Amino acid sequence: MHNSNKNVIKLYQYLKQIYPEFQSEKLKMELMYKKIFPEKIYNEKIIRNLIYEFCFNVEKFLSYINYSHSIIVFQKHLLQELSARKLDRLVKENLRSADELLSTQKIKDEDYYNIKVFLEETRLLNEMKDVPMGKSLVLSNIRKEYVKSASNYFLLVILRTYFEKKNSDEQIKSDVEIGFAEYLLKFLDDKIENYKDETVIYLLYKYLKLKEDTDTNEFYNLKNLTISNKEKLSASYFKDFILELYNYCKTQERKGNKIFGYESFELIKYMRDNNLLLENDGIILEHNYTNTVATAIRLKEIDWALDFIKNFKDKLPEKIRENTYCYNMAAVSYITSSMLNNDERLVYLDNALNFLAKVKTSDFYSMTRVNNLQLFIFYEKNDFDPMFNLIDAYRHFLHSNKLIPDALKNRYSCFINFMSRLINIKSGSKNASIEKLKLDVMKAETEYKKWLISRIEEIEKI
Incomplete structure (x- = not known):
């Protein structure tokens, strides 16, 4: 839509949500004015005010819907x-009502x-007006509840923010620091069992510790604890915790723990099955779509993967739909090729x-995924010249990109170095030793x- 008026653009966005077939070129102020006031001369000030008021009231209405829920x-x-x-008496009455409502919250x-x-x-300020000093125990108990609630709120905000930061750092490089969270975790190390009834705090702490825990049994404990406390x-929170379990499985599988491939x-x-792969607006993110397919095809669950690709394609954002679909179909074709004889195999490659x-x-x-898959395919086809060219370009890409997290960049760099030696x-x-290469790969943190x-x-058997 070629219209610089922000209120007209906003109006179009609201209308487009309800009427997807609506054409932006029809949203011209002159046309709207003529429709509303067919017998009057066009007045731009009036139509601008109407559009502003309309958008303002729509936003108020949307806010009220959310608020009234x-x-x-x-x-x-x-x-x-x-x-x-x-109105102190009404405050007391409504405090009781609010307490009753809050007590039903799980x-x-x-x-x-x-x-x-x-x-x-509110209770403390209200009671301070009436309670004499001789009955200050009442105020003391209220203060105790206030401090406990404020402390739990503080814990939740810091732990949740740190949890999200740790996950973000694994995906994209960031210089944001939340150093205080480390001290908070150390504080909780000796006291976490006191928070066992505070399910969200307890689980946030446990999931943060899972990232550094070497005992894989903790994965199973957390999985059971999370699902049993879903309500x-x-x-x-539930979605984030299940995704964290999945990411843990991927990390363990990369380290060679095969059982975690099945767990993932x-x-x-x-x-x-529980609609956890979808966002609130019903779309599926590219990352979730591709990870789902990759998890299935690693276990040669080809039919399941194809069914997923087909059924969830239309749930991808339109801008990335075809790219994501084509990449995942390429991945399925590559894995399928490994299950066939030579002639059919080349067709799928x-x-x-x-x-x-x-x-x-x-x-x-997406770039790294495409590069990696191309390297696999060229290797299987014995097309070594394009492989060397791609490896050179890939090295430059990794070196110049400042957004890739260092740990991920190192794993990809290791992979292409090993691929070059292979x-x-x-x-x-x-001049190359297959025994030395195998030993280096087994010791390395590589993709x-x-x-x-x-x-x-395969080469050793030749």
């Missing part, structure tokens, strides 16, 4: 107004404690390259360790 939030705002008007997260802190503060977690697939199926040729992207995650050996170089070792062992 929570009775306890409504009660909080009512108490604020009653307190401001010094999910004790930031929202819960935010309101709990407000209620205790005590908000939808976003079971989690993927659980997420699909060529199909994979054809799909990859349609992928146009500048996102570094090609030299396969093409007959006498596709399992793939590299399997190709090395």
Whole structure:
């Protein structure tokens, strides 16, 4: 839409949500004015004011819908107004009502404690007007509840922020620091069992510790604990924790723990069956779509993967839909080729390259995935010249990209270095040792360790 008026653009965005077939060129102020006032001369000031008022009222209405969904939030705002008007008796009555409502809440997260802190503060200020010093125990108990609620709210905010930062750092390089969170975790190390009834705090702590825990049994404990406490977690917390279990499986599988490949697939199926792969607006992110397919095809669950690709394609954002679809079809074609004889195998490898040729992207995650898959395909086809060219370009890409997390960049760099050595050996170089390469791969933190070792062992058998 070629219109610089921000209110007209905003109006179009609202209309487009309800009427997808709506054409932006029809949203011209002159046309709208003529429709509303067919017999009047066009007045730009009037139509601008109407558009502004319309957008303003739509936004107020949307805010009210969200606000009215929570009775306890409504009660909080009512108490604020009653307190401001010094209607103390009504404040006490509504505090009791709010307490009753809050006591029915099973999910004790930031929202819960935010309101709990407000209620205790309001109660304290209200009681201080009436309670004499001789009965200060009442005030002391209220203060105790206030401090406990405020502390829990503080813990939740810091732990949640740190949890999100740790996950973000694994995906994209960041210089954001939350150093205080480390001290908080150390504080909780000796006291976490005191928070066992605070499900969200307890699980946030446990998931943060899982990132550094070498005992894989903790994964199973957390999986059972999370699923059994689903009703005590908000939808976003539950989804984040299940995704964290899945990411843990991927890390363990990369380290060579094969059983976690099956665990990750079971989690993927659980997420699909419980709509955890979708965002609130019903779309699936490219990352989740591709990870789901990759998890399935690693276990040769080809039919399941194809069914998923087909059924979830339309749930991808439109801008990346074809790119994501083509990449994943290429991945399935490549894996399928490994299950066939030579002639059929080459057909599927060529199909994979054809799909990859349609992928146009500048996102570094997509770029690395495409590069890695091309290297696999060229290797299987014994096309070594394009492999060397791709490896050179890939090295430059990794070196120049500042967004890739260092740990991920190191794993990819290791992979292409090992791939280069592998090609030299396969093409007959006498200066390369297959035994040394295998030993180096087994010791290294590299992507596709399992793939590299399997190709090395193929050469050893020759």
